[in-house]
Amino acid sequence: MILTWLGPLILAVYWLRRFAISTSMALSGLQKRFLALTESAPKVKTMLTTKLCGVSVGSFVRTQYSAVALLNSRAFSRSHALLLLCLSSAGTWATMLVILLSWQFEPLLLLLPWLAGAIYGMWRKRTLTWYRPFGDFALVLIAMRWVLQNQSVLMTSLGESDLHFLLADGRFPAQLLWLAVAFTMTLLIGIESWAVILALVLVVAGSLSLNGAVALIIGEMLGHVWLLWWRSRKLNQDVREITKSYAVVSSVGLVVAFFVAGLLRDAFAWNFTFEGSQLTEKSLQFFSLYFVIVVVQAFAVLAWGHFAAQKKVDEVQKGEYFPISWITFMLISNEILDFILKKIATRLDLLIAQKKELDSKDRAQIPTAFLAEHENEITQLALWLPKALEESQNEKRI
Incomplete structure (x- = not known):
């Protein structure tokens, strides 16, 4: 009852x-x-x-x-x-x-x-x-x-x-x-x-x-x-x-x-x-x-x-992006999500282009930690972005 x-x-x-x-x-x-x-x-x-x-x-x-x-x-x-x-x-x-x-x-x-x-x-x-x-x-x-x-x-x-x-x-x-x-x-x-x-x-x-x-x-x-x-x-x-x-x-x-x-x-x-x-x-x-x-x-x-807002932030940040579940459960505004995904896609292209431009001499002058984080972010984004784009399209169909 x-x-x-x-x-x-x-x-x-x-x-x-x-x-x-x-x-x-x-x-x-x-x-x-x-x-x-x-x-x-x-x-x-x-x-x-x-x-x-x-x-x-x-x-x-x-x-x-x-x-x-x-x-x-x-x-x-x-x-x-x-x-x-x-x-x-x-x-x-x-x-x-x-x-x-x-x-x-x-x-x-x-x-x-x-x-x-x-x-x-x-x-x-x-x-x-x-x-x-x-x-x-x-x-x-x-x-x-x-x-x-x-x-x-x-x-x-x-x-x-x-x-x-x-x-x-x-x-x-x-x-x-x-x-x-x-x-x-x-x-x-x-x-x-x-x-x-x-x-x-x-x-x-x-x-x-x-x-x-x-x-x-x-x-x-x-x-x-x-x-x-x-x-x-x-x-x-x-x-x-x-x-x-x-x-x-x-x-x-x-x-x-x-x-x-x-x-x-x-x-x-x-x-x-x-x-x-x-x-x-x-x-x-x-x-x-x-x-x-x-x-x-x-x-x-x-x-x-x-x-x-006035605090200074380290330039090198961990390349971990918000989980796909945030998109699945519609925790992010559609307009803001579209903006983020476009910017991240541009960022991935830029990171890949920077990687290709680096020769062995340039790599020797760059700190190892920075290079490792650079490689890690490319790997993470290459896996994350297609899933995020697919899920965002599913969200719009609901």
């Missing part, structure tokens, strides 16, 4: 991910502007363009991986890629939109522009991308309404069980438990916004305290930043150092956000209640807490990024 409640919840998380991907494709022009930035671009323009790029990706997680892939490829400005990583929180807007509109907006209205775009595309025999986000977001809202309609199933299943009392417990030990659960689950499944959507549904159902909701949100965000570091641990030295520092600073920012959210809740006297009539109020309270957590984390990493 619980599946009638859990099924729509899983569908909501799935279609939210699809919404982020289709939005990224529809707004790819903003990503092109970011990729066209030069080092001499004005700071205000750079900040705004990078922020809009993060917004266009529509995903906190995909923006992070896109930024790290740019850093790893060494095919783009290091400072700009690092800024994109620091502004990855801009991608949380899609989740925030779900929180605000889940029960306040008629999803069928979104199907009208989706249907118009689909018909126009078939009529003109053109592949359009702008209309797809409307359909995906409508499906998110429909799934969320379905979850709300099956609230009674959840309440019946929980009853007066220990789990129900633990969910309602807003004390610090219970918070730590839910934080640990969300952190561990995120490391295992790596799915974005699963804990946020779950917490939202449980809060409006009157089953979860706001303190517990904060713990789930922070646990998930902690899981994502440390999973990013774990998946980057075998890449070049600069990326390893950046992702580790980013995870540490994000963790500090999220710990601060944990207490700031608690102070906010106390200041506005937001209390735990079982009254279903307060649906809108609970959604707004939840949104406010989530927004504060995201903003505090963003300020922490922006402060760190200012100094990290």
Whole structure:
């Protein structure tokens, strides 16, 4: 019986991910502007363009991986890629939109522009991308309404069980438990916004305290930043150092956000209640807490990024590129991925040309370590690039 409640919840998380991907494709022009930035671009323009790029990706997680892939490829400005990583929180807007509109907006209205775009595309025999986000977001809202309609199933299943009392417990030990659960689950499944959507549904159902909701949100965000570091641990030295520092600073920012959210809740006297009539109020309270957590984390990493961007990097870097699984699981924006693959293909041709130009006399004057790394990178790229190109084409067909 619980599946009638859990099924729509899983569908909501799935279609939210699809919404982020289709939005990224529809707004790819903003990503092109970011990729066209030069080092001499004005700071205000750079900040705004990078922020809009993060917004266009529509995903906190995909923006992070896109930024790290740019850093790893060494095919783009290091400072700009690092800024994109620091502004990855801009991608949380899609989740925030779900929180605000889940029960306040008629999803069928979104199907009208989706249907118009689909018909126009078939009529003109053109592949359009702008209309797809409307359909995906409508499906998110429909799934969320379905979850709300099956609230009674959840309440019946929980009853007066220990789990129900633990969910309602807003004390610090219970918070730590839910934080640990969300952190561990995120490391295992790596799915974005699963804990946020779950917490939202449980809060409006009157089953979860706001303190517990904060713990789930922070646990998930902690899981994502440390999973990013774990998946980057075998890449070049600069990326390893950046992702580790980013995870540490994000963790500090999220710990601060944990207490700031608690102070906010106390200041506005937001209390735990079982009254279903307060649906809108609970959604707004939840949104406010989530927004504060995201903003505090963003300020922490922006402060760190200012100094990290000024650090000098060794010229010789390990020739290890991000795993193909990042492409398979669509962790990188299509536009940014295409840019990276083109730059890496050019780099491989350049490395091969340099190798052919070197004669025995030239080789004797070059440090052995540099030559070895040069040969290793050619070998790695020759194996990696065809697989990456093939997988990127498969991704576009999905």
